[in-house]
Amino acid sequence: MTVLDAEGLDAVTMRRIATDLGTGPASLYAHVADKDELVAALLDRVISEVPLPERIEPERWQDQLRQLIIDGRAAFGRHRDIARASMGFIPTGQHALVASNMMLGIMLEGGVEPRVAAYAIDILALYMTAYAYEDSLENAPSKTHTEDFHEQLQAFFTALPADRLPYLVAMAEPLTGGDGNERFEFGLDLLIRGIASTVK
Amino acid sequence: MTVLDAEGLDAVTMRRIATDLGTGPASLYAHVADKDELVAALLDRVISEVPLPERIEPERWQDQLRQLIIDGRAAFGRHRDIARASMGFIPTGQHALVASNMMLGIMLEGGVEPRVAAYAIDILALYMTAYAYEDSLENAPSKTHTEDFHEQLQAFFTALPADRLPYLVAMAEPLTGGDGNERFEFGLDLLIRGIASTVK
């Protein structure tokens, strides 16, 4: 975790961890089956930082769901590009399972159909994870301040050939502008509204 | 592309491509700045396979958007785990830009607000890519048929402690069951419904 927070996920190698622990890479295999298992353990510890609601309040299901996703992004945000390790598969660590169970509970008690809840949980987790990963790319090392990143991106879109890509050029501002938090919560509300629209 | 389709993205290494081309790894650097550039080129060629609507039909914006995402997933599905290379960053290849421009156009002409369209395009691309990547995991090598995968997954959820994770256990069936296409399109419709709900 120390290596991850200091230098990012690429620095988390079996050899590096072993060296920091004053031993050789082979020693780690007495505690962990392979590197994937080590990273999975790291990931579950990050997920353990996500605060969960004390109790499910059915009438506030949208708020509770929303807050959980926001807190999840924040937890990932505290640990560099760990989100990358979480993309494309369903985390099955102890804390991940508890969090998933809570999300499902919030939706089900809120009146969301089981089938909708089952699909929604995948989409929500996906959205949170992918956004957290994008955050980590923007906060990447070599960049000094975030303004440059957005300016560069906007300049890229503006410089595209307007005759062939008219919509992209016209949309340079909304595509790149806006506060990161605002963008994230706007998209999140879009998703939750989609789920809510299935509840009678 | 031949290596990708035959053995997956992990087999696409500079050394492997060089060997197949009858040369050494250093030679590739005369044509490509680094490995990322090679993979980006591969990715853009996959995206070039996505059929785009001949013309935008504003009154059919939801259908056209839906079909584009479905065709995108299909294109990714034809090329192993290439979706992995597309996750977490916005592809900026020529064909990716044309496709993005088309998606934006479909939404804007359909009456979607610019700001909503700008956020929606990220979410839709994300959903498609992440789903395609999950598909590629299910169709992974060692598995013989897909039934085993779902049965294993369902068995995993059912075996969890029902006292601590009641919702997960109760939802084992909807969480793992259902046809892959059906699940994908159900989630997609959820997203498009969320976007449509912002159009007056």
Add this chain to the structure above:
DNA sequence: ACCTGAACACCGTTCAAGT
């Protein structure tokens, strides 16, 4: 401009041997 051999600085994992 394009290509090459050889090297550099890394990886994850295994395995026989030790305590």
Add this chain to the structure above:
DNA sequence: ACCTGAACACCGTTCAAGT
């Protein structure tokens, strides 16, 4: 059960030298 040194079979990239 836990640890070790040494090795195996790989990586991406650089660099001086060639055509």
